[in-house]
Amino acid sequence: MAETRKAGRYIVPVAVAGVAAATIGLVPALAASGDPDLPEITAQQLIEKIAASDTQTLSGTFRISTDLGLPLEGLASGLTSGLGGGAGGSGTADPSQKLTELISGSHTLRVAADGPERQKLTLLDGSDEYSLIHNGDDVWAYDSKSKEVFHEKAPADAGPKDAPKAELPGTPKQLADEVLKAAGDTTSITVDGTAKVAGRDAYQLVIKPKQAGSTVESVKIAVDAANGTPLKFTLASVEGGKPVVDAGFTKVDFSKPAASDFTFKAPEGAKVTEGAAEKAAEEATGEKDGPFGGQLPEGLEGVLGGFGPGAGAGKGDVNVIGEGWTAIAKIDTGAPAPKTDEAPKEIQGLLGSFGDKVTGKFGSGTVFKTKIVNALLTDDGKVYVGAVTKDALVNAANAGK
Incomplete structure (x- = not known):
């Protein structure tokens, strides 16, 4: 859909x-x-x-x-x-x-x-x-x-x-x-x-x-x-x-x-939204739902767009380093990473709570971590992401310099 x-x-x-x-x-x-x-x-x-x-x-x-x-x-x-x-x-x-x-x-x-x-x-x-x-x-x-x-x-x-x-x-x-x-x-x-x-x-x-x-x-x-x-x-x-x-x-x-079990009738008084009608309205007006009105901030669009079927031209290209479980995707957003200290205080707290500052031959950046997928965002706008440890991301960034 x-x-x-x-x-x-x-x-x-x-x-x-x-x-x-x-x-x-x-x-x-x-x-x-x-x-x-x-x-x-x-x-x-x-x-x-x-x-x-x-x-x-x-x-x-x-x-x-x-x-x-x-x-x-x-x-x-x-x-x-x-x-x-x-x-x-x-x-x-x-x-x-x-x-x-x-x-x-x-x-x-x-x-x-x-x-x-x-x-x-x-x-x-x-x-x-x-x-x-x-x-x-x-x-x-x-x-x-x-x-x-x-x-x-x-x-x-x-x-x-x-x-x-x-x-x-x-x-x-x-x-x-x-x-x-x-x-x-x-x-x-x-x-x-x-x-x-x-x-x-x-x-x-x-x-x-x-x-x-x-x-x-x-x-x-x-x-x-x-x-x-x-x-x-x-x-x-x-x-x-x-x-x-x-x-x-x-x-x-x-x-x-x-x-x-598979029959459905909308309850009386319920608000019904038709997905096809929404799609037609979007195509007619050019408007999209979402937090950015269909437009991603500069840099972020390159990161997320690099994972899609349109990847492969210019900035935002995905290069895969390694293979199997330790494969790392490298994306060049083409834009410096946003400065944390310029973000709203709520966002600064969020980033600081699951982001670790790291340095290496590549320069400096922040590793955003979960229990499975980790991502390194360098200050010069490169992203390294994979189901790998923080050290593996830093090593990949160092090797890329």
Whole structure:
């Protein structure tokens, strides 16, 4: 959807996907005490089982917890409102805004799926609910707290490729696919015992970087022993503590959900926003939602634009240093970094709370850190970012001089 693509310009994804490559270990699974006693299986066989899994129908509940190690509680919700939510935005029911809440804290979700054309996700927040329903050519979203509805429908003359798509974000299956899709020789993958997840027997697939300098300690995927569906996904940082991402089913049923689960009618009196109408208005007026009115500040546009499909011309180009888990993206913004002491006091406090001043052969700069993704912004406007340690970023910047 246009709104999803629009939000994607400003949101740095939580998942460190695509940097993982895999050397497949052949360690058989051994049942730990108290865990299911399942037949032995190798990592190669278990990955093949995941790839062959064709689960089309399911319903259940899963919980996702995210801990990026950011110093400010509620930072994600602040970003969400700053990215076009609230007044002047497209409404709190817009999925591109609402689902950014999943990048912070713990959330419980109900899910249902009946093939590629029908899915439903409900985000539970106390007595309030937010539902996202995909049924054929329609995508509906409803926020019970604000009584707002968002609707996106494919044009009458659109082909299947133009129909709106709605995936279930953050599910163990989606996360596992992202990590496993780029296999290579920088990662060790083994099977480490069995477990019970949502009442199902599962194998434990463990993925670890072979390279030093990565912030990723391990990725663990609990795989349903019967049908190969990932039931739980855990991403751990070398810093220890809570997992960076911990997403797993607490209940799951693989039978076909009722057709009524995917029907939706806007409640009486609810405000309905049509996504297609918004897009047409934007194209007619040239106006865009977002914290900068569709325009990014000088320098920042080069940084974020360097990650998009238009990268590759002039300033903002991305050069990749290294490979696998320790790959670092280098971007030259073409503009000096903004001076922290010239920013508002609130911004100075924010930057100072998760930024470390560093110096080296490259000059000086600031490393902005989370438990997984770290970024070095040099004073002369170069950016080094990756799922690597602070020292790895400094070393890359020194080597670039």
